[in-house]
């Protein structure tokens with residue numbers, strides 16, 4: 001479904017103007033980079049000439065768009081040479097790639113509005129981009145469009161310890177908010193595993209969660225106000241600095257809208273007091289069903305853990321080699337279950353959790369003795385993505401089977417969406433095939449592995 005969502009998202013992003021713009025651009029420039037091979041095959045002997053024509057009209061379109069953008073943005077804020085735009089060709093869903101006409105890196109809201117107005121007028125699709133860590137292809141460029149990178153909106157504007165809030169620009173990294181709030185004994189609770197890199201603008205677009213969201217909520221529950229611009233460059237604001245605002249509460253419409261309703265430029269987030277203590281239980285199970293049932297049992301006993309995550313055997317083996325957290329490699333599944341609060345609350349809750357997990361069939365239970373060990377327990381969950389990048393190619397077989405099942409399932413769904421344009425159907429099937437046929441860690445997996453290690 002993720003792949004399908006990504007495909008349809010590409011089609012309908014930015015509503016009416018996106019789809020109509022996309023259509024007009026496609027009509028004007030012909031099939032782009034992603035479809036050239038297909039086109040060459042179907043056109044036979046005329047293929048080289050047709051391809052050359054396509055390239056020429058794309059070059060012309062690019063020149064027009066860049067010229068218009070140069071009129072409102074500093075030249076250094078526009079990238080259009082292939083070697084400059086190549087890093088923006090995909091997000092963490094590397095099965096999809098497209099080369100945009102240009103990447104713009106505005107520094108002010110005025111520049112964002114101006115760039116959007118130009119693109120809107122020229123009917124050019126715009127894809128907003130934070131850090132590009134998204135796994136659903138949301139930041140994949142359109143071959144006839146412009147990528148709007150918000151990387152330069154990286155300032156924390158205000159931390160108010162009195163109201164436990166922070167006002168930050170959209171390109172601020174998730175973890176940077178907690179780091180800035182730490183001197184006040186506060187932190188920003190939603191903690192996607194990509195928090196070292198992902199931006200609050202991306203978190204808002206994806207309604208991102210993390211291991212602590214069971215108790216502390218998703219991005220939606222931790223954001224008070226979102227400010228930004230509509231696709232035509234008009235300013236817009238959702239929510240307010242206060243807990244309540246007059247009129248309709250539209251914040252839940254924009255949070256999770258995958259960048260399709262507005263380009264976020266500024267966000268007011270809630271900050272949470274840091275708990276005095278946190279401890280984590282690592283419980284082993286002999287089969288994955290018992291581990292799943294243990295999760296239900298913990299909740300049924302009225303316990304809301306500060307964090308609750310399950311890792312299966314294949315992933316535990318992959319991350320253990322990477323983080324050396326002393327995971328139980330013999331277990332079919334490992335459950336990480338965290339408690340936080342005052343020392344008394346934690347002691348009582350950990351004892352209850354141990355009891356429930358034991359009764360649910362845990363074969364081994366270990367409680368973190370200190371903060372270093374607690375972080376070690378979580379390091380596997382946090383590093384699952386880069387760890388898989390270090391796996392040898394043949395180890396991909398362990399992941400290939402579920403992916404093949406996914407492909408079968410996805411293909412049968414594809415046959416039922418007859419209304420989807422042929423190009424989109426081919427595109428998604430190709431992406432699924434390339435994701436499943438290689439079984440080899442992608443370059444971005446390896447890059448993240450290297451970054452995590454250093």
Ligand SMILES: Cc1cc2nc3c(=O)[nH]c(=O)nc-3n(C[C@H](O)[C@H](O)[C@H](O)COP(=O)(O)OP(=O)(O)OC[C@H]3O[C@@H](n4cnc5c(N)ncnc54)[C@H](O)[C@@H]3O)c2cc1C
Nearest residue numbers: 130131132133134138193199201202205208209259264385
């Ligand atoms: C290793 C790894 C671990 C992850 N763990 C988690 C996890 O635990 N939980 C979770 O929920 N996700 C997780 N993710 C997914 C991803 O990190 C999140 O979705 C994150 O919020 C994306 O932020 P980003 O800044 O990278 O956004 P991008 O990938 O750049 O963009 C994501 C979407 O947001 C839109 N967007 C970005 N910035 C803006 C803006 N300013 N205005 C409007 N739209 C915008 C883009 O158009 C796109 O649709 C993980 C990803 C990786 C690679």
